[in-house]
Structure formats: C-alpha cells, structure tokens
Amino acid sequence: GIPLIDLSALNSPDSSNPSAISRLVAEIGEACKNWGFFQVINHGVPFERRQNMELASRKFFAQSTEEKRKVRRDEMNPMGYYDTEHTKNVRDWKEVFDFAVENPMVMPASHEPDDKELTKWINQWPDYPSELREASEAYAEELKKLSYKLVELISLSLGLPAKRLNAFFKDQTSSIRLNHYPPCPIPHLALGVGRHKDPGALTILGQDDVGGLEVKRKTDGEWIRVRPTPDAYIINVGDIIQVWSNDKYESVEHRVMVNSQRERFSIPFFLNPGHHVMVEPLEELTDEQNPAKYKA
C-alpha cells in the first residue's frame, strides 16, 4: 500500500534533530515520487478538533434533503451543500458540503487568467448543527498549519529552501469538503467519486474506518485500496505541485468505491494558492537538460 510516514520528528522537543528531519524529508520525497500519495501519523492535529468536525458533519448530513438544500450552492457561489442530482453528467454516489478556509474569498468567475468578472465565495452555515461553523473554523486552522509543514517538507525534498513555496499561499483559495457516501444498493454500478486527479496543490484527507478510496499505482496502473488507519491523514500531490516540480512529483489518479452496507464519511482539505498566482515550473528545477514542461 501507500507509504505510512511518522511526522513525530516535527512535533517532538528534539525537532531540531537534523538527522531525524533529513530522514523524514527523504521519506516524503520518495513517497511523492513513487506514489504521489502517502499517509501521515503523529501529525499534530489535536484529536478533539478532528472529532468535533466529524461529529458536526454527521449531524448535518443526517438531516432531510429539504433542510440541507437551504444552504445549497448555486452558480454564483460554489460554497455550501449539493447532492448528486446537481453534479455534472457523471453521478457520484455522494453528497457534499463545501466551505472556504479563508472567507470571504473573491474568485474569478471562470478559470481564464484574464477574467475580470469576480464572484464571491461566501460560506453558508446551516442553522443545524449550530456548532458546525465553529468546529469547521477550528479544524481549518489546524489543517492549514499541517499543510504548511507538509509544503515545507516537500520543498526541502525538492532541494529547495523550506519556505520557498510559502508566498504562493498568501490569500490562499483553499477549501474543505465534507463528503457523505450513503450505502449504495448497486455498488458495482456506481462510484462514490469517479477517477480523477486533484487540481490544487496538495490534499489532506481524513477518512473514517469504512474504506473505499483507491489510488492508481504508478508502477503498473493497478487500483490500490488505502487502508483506513486510525487518526492518520492521507496526503496527495495535486496538479499544481506537479507543475511547480516540472513533473518530478506527479498528481495521481484516485477514485472512491461504495458499498451496500455502510455509509462512509471523509473530509478533504484542498490546499490552493492565491488566485493571482501564475503556476509554472520553479526556475530552480529547470535547466537546458530539463526544460520547463509547462508555460504560465
């Protein structure tokens, strides 16, 4: 399966121990290169914050569809609730609640770089459960901290200074998604989420103990199940790190299987740069032998 990496060297008093940190950096680099995915334990996110987030998510989704649609998203604001009837042509077997990590957030209406039309991402908080907003904001704060630690380790693993990428995340457009996959009566005919790559920089996913996430193994293209590990997070490189690293680290396809017995919950944090950031290969990682594979 995907590598399991212990981050305790970052949080323990001997975090100044250079050999422990350089071992960690090497492990992260190998995982990013060979899998594009890894799990982390001893990541420093307080268990209670995660638990509060997960409990609030369960309470929200347990309501009626009518109640949940009171905070549904629309064309002007992608934040809020939506279920499968509202997604594209492919129907994922799930329902979702999205919120922006930095709010309110102004975004171009389309992804064209010269788009002048701006729309606001405004978080829509439901009346019930009343603690959802506070739990979400507290959780987002912790995940932001973890994402910076991971970005610094990834930077070091690319031979760059730890803080090389940090400026890109000023006014970041990161978001958090609460996923609910109900039991599916015909699991062989549906997917929780179809195969895709993540468009952002980095994803930090918390999954419950049900399982269903599968990662496409780079060596042979086989779908490999990510085994649920208590209190771990699953990290994956997104398209933006692929571009920054000039394909040294690739964004890897993944999908979610559903089952007929148990509902499943998961919570991805999508780390994204500010919307003004032009994403292109880092100049330190390109030269005549290894020219930039992407242009901004």
Ligand code: AKG
């Ligand atoms: C997504 O929401 O983009 C996912 O890939 C979800 C992964 C999962 O639920 O395990």
